[in-house]
Amino acid sequence: MEKQRRNTKTKKLVMDVFRHEAGALCHADLVQRLAGKVDRVTVYRILQRFFDEGVVHKISAENGKTYYALCHDCSAGQHADDHAHFYCMSCKTVSCIEAVGQFPQLPQGYIAAEASWFISGYCPSCRAV
Amino acid sequence: MEKQRRNTKTKKLVMDVFRHEAGALCHADLVQRLAGKVDRVTVYRILQRFFDEGVVHKISAENGKTYYALCHDCSAGQHADDHAHFYCMSCKTVSCIEAVGQFPQLPQGYIAAEASWFISGYCPSCRAV
DNA sequence: CATATTATTGCAACGCTATTGCAATATCGA
DNA sequence: TCGATATTGCAATAGCGTTGCAATAATATG
Numbered sequence: 492m493e494k495q496r497r498n499t500k501t502k503k504l505v506m507d508v509f510r511h512e513a514g515a516l517c518h519a520d521l522v523q524r525l526a527g528k529v530d531r532v533t534v535y536r537i538l539q540r541f542f543d544e545g546v547v548h549k550i551s552a553e554n555g556k557t558y559y560a561l562c563h564d565c566s567a568g569q570h571a572d573d574h575a576h577f578y579c580m581s582c583k584t585v586s587c588i589e590a591v592g593q594f595p596q597l598p599q600g601y602i603a604a605e606a607s608w609f610i611s612g613y614c615p616s617c618r619a620v
Numbered sequence: 621m622e623k624q625r626r627n628t629k630t631k632k633l634v635m636d637v638f639r640h641e642a643g644a645l646c647h648a649d650l651v652q653r654l655a656g657k658v659d660r661v662t663v664y665r666i667l668q669r670f671f672d673e674g675v676v677h678k679i680s681a682e683n684g685k686t687y688y689a690l691c692h693d694c695s696a697g698q699h700a701d702d703h704a705h706f707y708c709m710s711c712k713t714v715s716c717i718e719a720v721g722q723f724p725q726l727p728q729g730y731i732a733a734e735a736s737w738f739i740s741g742y743c744p745s746c747r748a749v
Numbered sequence: 750c751a752t753a754t755t756a757t758t759g760c761a762a763c764g765c766t767a768t769t770g771c772a773a774t775a776t777c778g779a
Numbered sequence: 780t781c782g783a784t785a786t787t788g789c790a791a792t793a794g795c796g797t798t799g800c801a802a803t804a805a806t807a808t809g
Binding site: 494495496497499501502529530531532533536537540555 | 784785786787788789795796
């Protein structure tokens with residue numbers, strides 16, 4: 492049977508960080524913001540849990556790190572994991588963006604389970620500088 | 621000035637592995653196939669060198685690993701790094717695929733430097749099983 | 750061909766991201 | 780309140796990748 496879920500102070504702390512940040516955060520970001528309050532390992536486990544529960548997106552960035560972001564527009568239960576993620580090479584933040592248009596079709600015979608589009612470049616704020 | 625380039629036995633060994641494989645390979649794949657012949661670290665350096673020279677693609681997979689694949693259809697000097705990479709969840713291989721159609725437009729104000737589209741699913745061979 | 754220059758290699762050590770085992774603790778239903 | 784068990788923190792470990800350095804090998808030059 493399903494494993495139960497408990498609402499703990501620690502989870503609330505992590506969730507608070509997400510709520511106060513606009514973009515996506517990696518494990519190190521969270522640990523830094525929760526320094527002295529939550530253990531490194533616990534942060535890993537909570538992120539995994541949140542992901543399993545469908546509360547956050549998981550984003551594998553080009554730099555090898557994994558970022559997490561709160562799900563906002565995901566229709567109930569269904570992850571919109573094919574939306575795009577943007578990494579700004581200037582301010583070094585990762586964010587979810589709304590791209591316009593359809594994605595290309597896969598060649599015949601391929602079955603897609605998940606897809607991710609990852610773009611590196613400059614965000615509107617940094618571009619001006 | 622530019623650093624010189626030397627053609628060594630070791631580089632040829634690595635290149636041979638690429639030539640005898642269809643899909644993309646990660647560092648561990650190469651080390652395994654070259655066990656006893658080439659050092660781990662050297663493989664890292666050669667891969668980096670090949671990438672700098674534009675000989676191979678670099679693919680960041682969802683599993684956090686980095687894959688490399690020979691460039692085939694890249695027009696001279698210009699990387700076609702916006703093509704798609706496919707990870708087959710069954711045979712666990714990464715390959716470059718030719719997707720049909722345009723990619724979505726970024727929102728106003730964003731400037732893209734690089735983009736990658738990564739899809740996980742089942743390839744034609746495994747799908748049949 | 751002999752020699753000097755320096756790119757390249759292998760080895761050891763290190764750094765960073767992430768995971769696992771386990772005892773102690775905290776949550777939540779009864 | 781109390782018991783079952785999900786959760787946490789700590790220590791240890793695993794995996795991927797990098798750096799420093801001395802030894803080696805590829806290339807240009809005489």
